[in-house]
Amino acid sequence: MPRTLPEPSVDSFDLTVILSALADPGRRALMTALYHSQEPIDCSVLADKADLGLSNPTISHHYRVLREAGLTRTITEGRQRIVRVRRDDMEKRFPGLLQAVLGSR
Amino acid sequence: MPRTLPEPSVDSFDLTVILSALADPGRRALMTALYHSQEPIDCSVLADKADLGLSNPTISHHYRVLREAGLTRTITEGRQRIVRVRRDDMEKRFPGLLQAVLGSR
DNA sequence: GCTACGATTCGATGTACGTCAAACAATTGA
DNA sequence: TCAATTGTTTGACGTACATCGAATCGTAGC
Numbered sequence: 559m560p561r562t563l564p565e566p567s568v569d570s571f572d573l574t575v576i577l578s579a580l581a582d583p584g585r586r587a588l589m590t591a592l593y594h595s596q597e598p599i600d601c602s603v604l605a606d607k608a609d610l611g612l613s614n615p616t617i618s619h620h621y622r623v624l625r626e627a628g629l630t631r632t633i634t635e636g637r638q639r640i641v642r643v644r645r646d647d648m649e650k651r652f653p654g655l656l657q658a659v660l661g662s663r
Numbered sequence: 664m665p666r667t668l669p670e671p672s673v674d675s676f677d678l679t680v681i682l683s684a685l686a687d688p689g690r691r692a693l694m695t696a697l698y699h700s701q702e703p704i705d706c707s708v709l710a711d712k713a714d715l716g717l718s719n720p721t722i723s724h725h726y727r728v729l730r731e732a733g734l735t736r737t738i739t740e741g742r743q744r745i746v747r748v749r750r751d752d753m754e755k756r757f758p759g760l761l762q763a764v765l766g767s768r
Numbered sequence: 769g770c771t772a773c774g775a776t777t778c779g780a781t782g783t784a785c786g787t788c789a790a791a792c793a794a795t796t797g798a
Numbered sequence: 799t800c801a802a803t804t805g806t807t808t809g810a811c812g813t814a815c816a817t818c819g820a821a822t823c824g825t826a827g828c
Contacts, residue, residue: 573691573764574686574687574688574691577682577685577686577691577764578686578815580682581679581682581683581686582679582815582816583679584816586678586682601774601775602774602775612817612818613817614774614775614776614818615775615776615778615817615818615819616816616817616818618775618777619776619777619816619817620816621776622776634775634824634825636774636824636825636826637773637774637775637824637825637826638774638775639774639775652763652767653763653767654759654762654763655760655763655764657759657763658757658758658759658762658763658764659682659757659760659763662757683785687786689786706804706805707805717786717787717788718787718788719788719804719806720787720788720789720806720807720808721787721788722805723805723806723807724786724806724807726805727806739794739805741794741795741804742794742795742796742803742804742805743804743805744804744805
């Protein structure tokens with residue numbers, strides 16, 4: 559059965575944690591691809607699309623950092639992981655931030 | 664005679680550097696106070712206003728990081744340093760970013 | 769059950785960063 | 799010229815973090 563991986567509530571979003579998450583180029587590449595894809599997407603597909611030169615453990619680590627910051631929601635689907643941007647929550651808490659960081663080009 | 668301390672041109676702004684600079688709570692406190700003060704302000708006055716519990720060397724280091732990221736402009740005025748936010752440059756390069764990060768308070 | 773597969777966790781390693789005390793530099797005023 | 803003031807640089811220390819290989823976990827399909 560599908561389940562949602564642990565994530566923070568909107569109220570506990572921490573700007574320091576969020577900016578630290580977005581400061582890393584690899585994580586920002588993932589977020590940019592995810593942000594522009596609109597649809598939820600398979601983690602490995604997204605990783606291919608972002609085309610980082612990183613190992614699977616490292617990419618998995620980055621997904622965890624993004625999720626635990628509150629930027630993404632991850633749902634298990636069999637052996638896959640489906641990830642999406644938490645647009646509404648981010649917009650509610652830090653309006654305009656994602657657009658400003660990821661929106662350019 | 665007053666002089667402007669070294670700073671990057673708008674074209675060489677690096678989002679990774681900028682987000683890393685803003686990710687630190689102390690630097691963000693300085694930036695928030697500076698952002699809301701509108702006027703250029705003396706560095707030590709700003710540091711008092713931000714009320715960080717940090718030593719002078721550390722605060723000086725943070726000012727340098729902010730300046731070298733392109734977030735601030737610093738001008739020497741005798742023994743003082745006058746610092747201001749590079750609003751126009753930031754708005755041109757990353758529109759909405761400062762407002763999203765510093766505006767909420 | 770057993771095997772293959774996708775993804776995470778563990779352990780280790782190198783590097784970057786925040787922090788401070790001490791030393792240094794530059795300016796002001798006597 | 800000298801001393802006080804203001805801010806920076808240097809050097810050191812501890813911690814946090816990005817990264818990878820190897821081991822582990824959970825699911826799918828036989």
